[in-house]
Amino acid sequence: MTASSLRLAFLGLIASASLATSTQAATLTLNPTADTYLRGGSSDQSWGGATELLISNHATVGPFTGLFRFDLSSLPTSGISIDSVTLTLKSNANGSGTSVTMNVYQLASANADWIEGALNGVNSGTEGSAAWNNKANFTSGPNAALDTPWAGSVGARTAGTDYTNTLLASYTGDASTAGTSNLVFTSQASISSTVLSSAGGNLNLWIGQPTVVAISEFFRITSKEGNATATSLVINYSAIPEPSTYAALAGLGVLGLAATRRRSRRV
Secondary structure, eight states: OOHHHHHHHHHHHHHHHHHHHHTOEEEEEEOOSEEEEEETTOTTEEOTTOSEEEEEEOTTTOOEEEEEEEEOTTSOSSSEEEEEEEEEEEEEEEEEOSSEEEEEEEBOGGGTTOOOOSOSSEEOGGGOOOOSSEEEOOOSSTTGGGOEEOSSSGGGOOBTTTBOSSOOEEEEEOGGGOTTOEEEOEEOTHHHHHHHHHTTSEEEEEEEOSSOOSSOEEEEEEOTTTOTTSSEEEEEEEEOOOHHHHHHHHHHHHHHHHHHHHHHHHO
16 A cells, blocks of 8 residues: 555544544533413413422312423534433422323424413413413403413313324323422433424423323422422434535545555556
8 A cells, every 4th residue: 555545544534533523422401491380270370480380180270281491592403413302300399199190292383482471370460471271361451352372272282283292201100209309201202303393492392191180190390480400401412424524535435445456556
């Protein structure tokens, strides 16, 4: 092999190392920019300022549905692949029920502009924050005409209209002994594509139990008002090298092979 062939091989090694570096994994940890819950027994009350969110069912004042918004503007919109996504909620105190399930779906785009507000169990009034009755709820008074309903039904409970039919993640556990533990959700493959399609914008999650039962089984979840970092969405992703990078490597390989063959013919 000639010196020039050796140089080409060396360049190939450098390019390969550069390619390996460009595909190193990165981790993005996000906390919600907004969270609240919708309470079936409180038609006009908003809970965006509450330090505790109730999620799942209740015998008399449920069901309870949590809404969470994550800002994905720092996630690249192209040139990446999602390796894994992990959602973690933090229990605030013991809830009710020994086997309680929380399912995660993407909130429909028609409902994505919900307002968190700063109220805690108070009628929405002039704030227009999300409540069971409406996405933008003004209760009564001069702004009552501005009420904006959920896309499907009250409480954002209609699958396929208020939230997608695709399950993204779920958690099942004993709410009655949850204490202040971290609740790590089991992700479905669909959550990766959902996160990727939401890159550069907001990801709004609907968390609850689609099936309403008159049983008190619910988790008490710490909101961002209670602890700003209690809820987290951890996204592991890798950069995908540009096609030109692969083309350059292929070109070096071809040149090196050609040089080696010319050398072989001279011997």
